[in-house]
Amino acid sequence: MGRSPITYINNGFSIESMSTRGQAAAEYLILLAVVLVVVLIGVVLLGGIFNTGNAAAESESKSYWGGPIRPFGVMEWTQINDTLYLRVVNRFTEQLIMRKVIVGNVTANLGAGWSWRPGGDKSVSIPGLPPCVVGQYDSFIYNLTFEYDSFDLPSQREIGAKPIAGSCSFT
Numbered sequence: 001m002g003r004s005p006i007t008y009i010n011n012g013f014s015i016e017s018m019s020t021r022g023q024a025a026a027e028y029l030i031l032l033a034v035v036l037v038v039v040l041i042g043v044v045l046l047g048g049i050f051n052t053g054n055a056a057a058e059s060e061s062k063s064y065w066g067g068p069i070r071p072f073g074v075m076e077w078t079q080i081n082d083t084l085y086l087r088v089v090n091r092f093t094e095q096l097i098m099r100k101v102i103v104g105n106v107t108a109n110l111g112a113g114w115s116w117r118p119g120g121d122k123s124v125s126i127p128g129l130p131p132c133v134v135g136q137y138d139s140f141i142y143n144l145t146f147e148y149d150s151f152d153l154p155s156q157r158e159i160g161a162k163p164i165a166g167s168c169s170f171t
Contacts, residue, residue: 054139057165064162065144071096072146072158075121078169079140082131086124086164090116092150100147101126103164113149132168141165 065074071092078085084103090096097113101124108126116122130137144160 054141054165054167057141057163058139058167061162061165065160065164069158069160071148071150072098074144074164077164077166079129079132079166080169082129083125083127084129084140084142084164086126087121088116088124088146089121090118093118094151097149098124098146099149100145102143102145102147103129104142132170134170137168138170139165139167 065077067073069091071090073089073091074086075089076085076087086101088098088101095118096116098110098116099113100110101108103126106126106128108124110124114122129140129142132138132140141163142165144164146158148156148158150156
């Protein structure tokens with residue numbers, strides 16, 4: 001039999017194959033749009049996760065330095081401008097004499113030393129760190145080391161296995 005004018009058009013393509021191609025192109029564009037939306041959502045979520053990196057480091061610091069670490073623990077800390085403020089506790093069973101606190105590459109010499117009774121806490125300030133600047137430098141992370149003497153052993157060091165991290169305070 002001959003060709004039906006309803007089934008075929010000028011080029012020899014059937015109407016059914018042209019509508020199938022159009023449907024496939026529309027499905028492809030819809031699928032592409034869905035993939036782009038999923039990628040955009042992923043970028044936004046990952047951006048949020050990356051921004052919480054400082055919060056995670058701060059939480060890890062609090063667990064480590066506020067936990068049972070000995071001989072010195074750090075109960076609280078904050079940085080204002082270029083000064084880091086620490087509240088340090090002696091968790092050792094004997095009196096200790098702290099000689100130095102080293103934060104990053106800044107050393108605070110405590111002269112003849114500060115004497116700490118067991119369980120006692122003291123506030124220490126370490127100036128000379130990179131200053132906090134809103135929007136540029138609003139969090140910190142530093143390695144922390146204490147140099148101290150005990151009754152029977154002079155010149156000891158406590159080097160933190162975890163850095164101290166937190167958010168700057170702006171007043």
